[in-house]
Amino acid sequence: MFGHHHHHGHGGHGQAPPPPPPHEQTLYKIFCRADEAYCLTVRNDTVVLAPTNPRDESQHWYKDMRHSTKVKDAEGQPAFALVNRATGLAIKHSLGQSHPVKLVPYIPDYLDESVLWTESHDVGKGFRCIRMVNNIHLNFDAFHGDKDHGGVHDGTTVVLWEWAKGPNQSWKLLPWGDEAYNAPRAPPGGPYPPPAAQPEPAYGGYRPPPGGPAAGGYAPPPPGPYPPPAPQQEPGYGGYRPQPPVHEPGYGGYPPAPGNPAPGYGPPAGYGYGNLPRVLASEPTVRVFCKAGDGYSLTVRNGTVCLAPTNPRDEFQE
Structure with missing residues (x-):
């Protein structure tokens, strides 16, 4: 494919422009047959479906197949990991049927079957099941994403479920177009984009809702002055004083003289000295x-x- 190049002249107008260079790694979008307008997304450290946005890096996935030659499922399908471009997190097996899939930091050179998946054979129109490498009976499932349960919506969670031939269990991994590769990248310093600046909490840790008190928000407290907080002192220096350690008789301390037991040294009822x-x-x-x-x-x-x-x-x- 890359070994031969044919150039054709077009009436003296010069050679055709060369094809664009291949991308270093293919970025995939992942969606289900129930609604192809929603893509697999990382949101708040969970895997959900969200409206397709090629410029949203949390919808960009790497299909890492470095372990595919030595790890296969029961049908002989090669294993792969699904790694999110924005976070560097890989999708991990859930606790079992009906439980949401998880996200964990991806360590490429460490063979961890809990982050490995396989694709089934075609289940219709190019869609396939995505299932655990070590249990092909549990598949990606857009929870309640079928029409009988309301369909896919923004925020639909992805769980594992046994194959029920539902459109919310049929998935495709397709390469993103150039618009995904041209999306602005996070600055150097790690795979995670910097978090948005958070405003300081208002009035005792609560952020007032938009519209202020007239909209049902919290009214600001009355103007000061307020008494200064009590100074915090180190334990044992005017603040809380820890009690002196109590040694059991015969364990590093000497028992008190008979007839004058110190607090904490007296024997319990039914017990004699020591x-x-x-x-x-x-x-x-x-x-x-x-x-x-x-x-x-x-x-x-x-x-x-x-x-x-x-x-x-x-x-x-x-």
Whole structure:
């Protein structure tokens, strides 16, 4: 196709102009048979149908087939990813039937079957099903986009559904014309266009509706002066003071002297000193040591069991 070029003269008027250079990557529009005037669009991080606009980059899709030679569906159809030009997000499988498809950041060199799709054979007039690569029974479905449910409208969501031979389940991927490639691109700095400037919220975080108070909006608050807000202080420095840490007896802290328990140290009802049940607190204690060094006894220290020099007055060794 590209190996031979034939030039024909036209009565001395020179050669025919060369064909335009091919686009680096083909941009596709995706629409269903239920209403071809609506295209697959990314809006608010969801996949919907919207009126066709070739200059809207959120309706421009790349059909990435880099994994098509090694990933195929049960019918042998090659897999592809659908990547949105405006956002860089790929369409991902939904949770199941009737659930909307999802969008995730696309990592081209990572093989992720959850963003891979296939096309069925022709189901009429060049339309095909778009279905999960690993479950060809779940297809793109313009939710309630058939005539019996009101048809396609601006904002129709795309879900997955079993094949029901509906026009809202029959899809086409067609290349956009030159008007799509000539659309103004977002400035460098990332695949996402910069967000529109947001006005400062008015009156306590609410933006008044158009028309002002006369149209049912919020009236502005009365003029000041207003008392200044209370100064915020660091915890522990005049503001909220955190309570001192409470150590359980035998876990990094020393128990208080008998008869004068500090708050938080008193044993619960039914328990004796050191959180032992009373039936055990009245039993004699024993010392535990090993043959390797009987000068060391089993001890609790900082929440762990270890050996320490024998000390008959250390209750952590009892």
